[in-house]
Amino acid sequence: HARALADIREHGLHGERGDLQPMTHEVLDTFRALGAIQKRNGLKAARRYIISFTKSAQNIKDVYELNRLAFSHPEDVPTIDVIPLFEQLEDLQNSV
Structure with a gap:
């Protein structure tokens, strides 16, 4: 996610200053898919977003x-519950 944000900061959200990496498009498309699912089926249909490491x-x-950032209009942004996975005890301890 940090790389996707860096890519957006460097090239602009819509690639105004150069092409965004395919990975960045994929990340943004994932959020857009969550938004579409929630719009069609309600919040409970797709709300969890797990981040590993x-x-x-x-x-x-x-x-x-x-x-x-994936949405032009604030009302379209899906509600998500981010679930962090701390695979290393040290990372968990340092996160506090």
């Missing part, structure tokens, strides 16, 4: 920022 609270913040 979480290192810090910044990783969680990045997900919420990308979710917001």
Whole structure:
């Protein structure tokens, strides 16, 4: 998620300053898919967003920022519950 945000900051959300990486498009499309599912089927249909190898609270913040950036209109942004997975005890301890 940090790489996708860096890509957007470098090239612009719509690639105004160069092409976005395919991975960035994929991340944004994932949030758009969540939004479409929620719009059709309600919030409970797709609300959880799990991030593996979480290192810090910044990783969680990045997900919420990308979710917001994926949509032109604030009312279209899906409600998500970010679920961090701390695979390393040290990362969990450092996240507090």
